[in-house]
Amino acid sequence: DQQVKQNSPSLSVQEGRISILNCDYTNSMFDYFLWYKKYPAEGPTFLISISSIKDKNEDGRFTVFLNKSAKHLSLHIVPSQPGDSAVYFCAASQGGSEKLVFGKGTKLTVNP
Amino acid sequence: GAGVSQSPSNKVTEKGKDVELRCDPISGHTALYWYRQSLGQGLEFLIYFQGNSAPDKSGLPSDRFSAERTGGSVSTLTIQRTQQEDSAVYLCASSLTGGLNTEAFFGQGTRLTVV
Numbered sequence: 001d002q003q004v005k006q007n008s009p010s011l012s013v014q015e016g017r018i019s020i021l022n023c024d025y026t027n028s029m030f031d032y033f034l035w036y037k038k039y040p041a042e043g044p045t046f047l048i049s050i051s052s053i054k055d056k057n058e059d060g061r062f063t064v065f066l067n068k069s070a071k072h073l074s075l076h077i078v079p080s081q082p083g084d085s086a087v088y089f090c091a092a093s094q095g096g097s098e099k100l101v102f103g104k105g106t107k108l109t110v111n112p
Numbered sequence: 113g114a115g116v117s118q119s120p121s122n123k124v125t126e127k128g129k130d131v132e133l134r135c136d137p138i139s140g141h142t143a144l145y146w147y148r149q150s151l152g153q154g155l156e157f158l159i160y161f162q163g164n165s166a167p168d169k170s171g172l173p174s175d176r177f178s179a180e181r182t183g184g185s186v187s188t189l190t191i192q193r194t195q196q197e198d199s200a201v202y203l204c205a206s207s208l209t210g211g212l213n214t215e216a217f218f219g220q221g222t223r224l225t226v227v
Contacts, residue, residue, distance in 0.1 A: 043221055098162070102156070
């Protein structure tokens with residue numbers, strides 16, 4: 001049973017536009033959420049995180065929104081750049097555990 | 113080396129053989145994690161080491177899997193009697209102190225193929 005779901009395997013966006021990557025979770029005990037970016041043949045790199053006590057966290061072009069009642073979070077990238085093209089993973093944990101539960105990822109392509 | 117180093121980068125092995133995967137974390141990082149990514153799946157937690165504490169082995173899928181971390185630095189993940197379903201990319205990560213507010217840095221991974 002998948003606890004973290006990224007239902008869109010891929011997303012294509014025009015350069016300069018907004019990219020919105022979605023993630024749903026089923027475990028209401030999750031209280032910390034992270035987004036990782038992964039380029040081919042490289043390990044994932046941490047992008048941004050959010051605690052369940054917040055509903056928004058912003059870092060430059062990247063903003064994560066958390067809707068606890070809907071068990072949904074999203075990553076907004078604006079403006080999107082071709083270098084943002086990568087696979088984006090959503091991850092969650094509970095109670096300060098080091099064990100992260102990952103989604104399957106969404107492949108973002110930003111077209112010039 | 114500035115980053116997490118894993119070796120080998122690729123490993124092809126016959127079903128039933130044992131394999132060892134190595135991870136060199138970033139110097140000074142006390143926390144070390146192993147994950148794996150099977151085809152079309154997300155990253156799956158395997159094991160977590162933090163300093164001298166007993167490791168969290170709750171993600172190891174079977175007793176064929178084991179890991180150790182010598183001297184608080186290099187870690188080896190061993191898979192005995194490999195099966196085809198063990199084929200995956202095995203990723204190692206390290207962080208300075210552990211804890212979710214501490215960024216974990218991933219290596220490039222070892223792609224294991226069991227034939």
